[in-house]
Amino acid sequence: MSETTTFRIITRPEVHVCCLKCEAEGRRHGAWVPIDEVDEVGTDAVHRGRVVTLARDVDLHIDTETAVLESRNLPVDGPLTPAKLEAWQAVYEAVGEADWAAFLAWVDAGAYVEDGDRLPSSVAFQECYAGGWVDFEGYARELADETGLMEDWPEAARSYFDWARWARDARHDYTVADGPHGGIFVFRDL
Numbered sequence: 001m002s003e004t005t006t007f008r009i010i011t012r013p014e015v016h017v018c019c020l021k022c023e024a025e026g027r028r029h030g031a032w033v034p035i036d037e038v039d040e041v042g043t044d045a046v047h048r049g050r051v052v053t054l055a056r057d058v059d060l061h062i063d064t065e066t067a068v069l070e071s072r073n074l075p076v077d078g079p080l081t082p083a084k085l086e087a088w089q090a091v092y093e094a095v096g097e098a099d100w101a102a103f104l105a106w107v108d109a110g111a112y113v114e115d116g117d118r119l120p121s122s123v124a125f126q127e128c129y130a131g132g133w134v135d136f137e138g139y140a141r142e143l144a145d146e147t148g149l150m151e152d153w154p155e156a157a158r159s160y161f162d163w164a165r166w167a168r169d170a171r172h173d174y175t176v177a178d179g180p181h182g183g184i185f186v187f188r189d190l
């Protein structure tokens with residue numbers, strides 16, 4: 001892929017690890033962390049940022065349980081059970097940070113297939129994903145290059161080739177999603 005027509009956007013899935021004792025008392029205290037750092041969040045970190053006065057009767061309840069009650073940059077935004085959390089961590093690990101924004105766009109476009117955990121399949125994603133591009137014609141030109149479309153063509157045929165039309169026709173075999181900051185993500189239809 002040429003550098004001028006590709007781009008990458010870093011998007012990390014994050015979850016809100018919250019104190020269940022505070023939650024039961026009607027107050028949400030939590031820490032937003034990347035999904036792969038949940039295990040490193042202690043209950044004290046969940047309460048960090050709260051004004052803690054060291055009076056004798058302050059209960060820091062550092063032994064209480066925490067749970068993931070919200071998430072962002074994930075296709076689901078509600079609470080996650082430990083099993084679901086683990087499943088999403090595995091998906092993220094397989095997809096990787098660099099392609100996560102594209103993965104979200106793929107799911108959002110409804111082009112995804114589910115894996116055994118009934119989550120969007122990272123294996124299918126990797127089969128479908130054809131990169132981030134400024135526009136579809138940019139991708140189509142790369143595709144033509146890779147497949148040797150014009151290999152034996154005379155120069156005149158190359159220079160008069162209708163790229164826009166060819167790209168329009170080729171596009172039928174793809175799902176195209178807008179990138180979060182311009183550009184597009186291209187996915188092969190399975």
Ligand SMILES: [Zn+2]
Pocket residue numbers: 019020021022023029047061
């Ligand atoms: Zn608490």
